[in-house]
Amino acid sequence: MFRTFILATTALAALPAFAGEVNVYSYRQPELIEPLIAGFQQATGNTANVVYIDNGITERLVAEGPRSPADLIFTVDVARLEEAREAGVTQPVQSEILNANIPAEMRDPDGNWFGLTTRARIVYASKERVGEGEVTTYEDLADPKWAGRICTRSGTHAYNIALLSAIIEHDGIEAATDWAEGVKANLARPPEGGDRDQVKAIWAGECDIALGNTYYMGAMLADPEQQDWANAVRLDFPTFADGSGTHVNISGVAMVKGASNEAEALAFMEYLSSPEAQQIYAEVVNEYPVTPGTPPSDLVASWGELTPDTTSLTAVASNRAEALKIMQSIDFDN
Template structure:
């Protein structure tokens, strides 16, 4: 059962054969996975879907919250849930085996379920193969007036900036961000797909976006031409690798159905659910051995940055401050 808005009262928090989820992941993505879990276990899954505000809702509800699990995108959202005190530790051998250490919290407060790369979309007509290679190139003066991004303080960009701080230190990362701002073709605006559209329209030659949007555009009649106008570039392949982020899960501190919640958490890290995730949203499974969708596989393999996401996220607040300091969105 997928609920929206304030329909929390529809939850039966005490039922031993039910589980209650708060999710900001889109309903169409979660439904086939949760249906498969119900079919296998007989356990009913109730979901409240909201684009924002779920962590605050958990905090406000406190011990009376009916939610067992939080499903969200981006490591920053998971870390915010931990900081808000609404999660609890899970130490489970099955989950720990399926989810690599770099994609889970060292204290067991959250676990990654899928990964997505923060890539650069390069114009097929105006960027030659190999002309752009690394994130550092985004600040190269030769790309002045040729770059499009969404707002710098969006969580996707904050994570990328945080990774630059982690690898280069604050001073060098800030200099880089100032260089990226200087190279922007327009004021930061829109979502990731809007940047690729801008490349198609000749507004810019390079766009920063998440990898799964390439699949979404290629399978959308209106947006296919945008995707076909660009090459997808995985930066830093000759060095540290491309920055990746996750979608993930955390068990709520108040979970009234902990044993059932643990069953679902395990299921979400196993082959069947991981495969559905990959097919539905063009993301990469976190579990080794589970293949990406055929479309994603066609893009080729890439080297991912091995820096643990918990380390990257430790620079999140500094990255957000840096965006304001350089006036990135102005």
């Protein structure tokens, strides 16, 4: 089977635009996408050519304008999807298949982007030092009982901005500011590293709980050097104090404005929402499928039951500028 994965530095001319092909700019790493490319080709006979880009997809599309060879973008975090929509580099897609397979809160109301998987932002808790049931809500993390016991990555990272954006949506700006200040006061150390580094810190005894995304547990368990970190923690699924579920974010897809291969691009989008592709996502990336009725992998299911917050992700993403302002105004990282 023909599958192409091209580094971001590859010349644009290296991306062909022949019939039966679709060209993709992707934040998602090639090893995560390759099984989906193979499944798409087998299901449709079309080929997908993927350029992996570490950052700046929206800026690149703006710079390329109508000359861009890209038909689709794959990205993580609803804020990046909204960024692309706001920059005018996406186009609305109308598809009964996509609308049937993807819940309304997981897609743009006008069809500019569609969620493909969800990842929950949860609490990694020390099995030795934190009892089951001690962590119940996100708001509880600002309680002084956690003073000197929390680790997290930068407060201005997209994952934490998304969580704070959700808290703004649920509790309001004033309460969200108080929450951010409370969490900062409870930190065991200044924010540093990624989510896996926080789990390592728990294992090392530097803190007792940490914010992190669920799928990192799968990555750590697959790495012999990180298995001890993973086995030192338990995943707790906080909810919001108003009774809503656990905060989730998405990976998603959007069709590029002026796409040269619209039919193939739409076919790929619809394939990605199919039970077959959703099951591949579940097994390969340790995330939760968005299509109702598609179960998570056995490994993901073993971490605990997820009841996702059903608040519109578009509404959550609309708060990201205010969330960033809060983190910067309280100097969260210092």
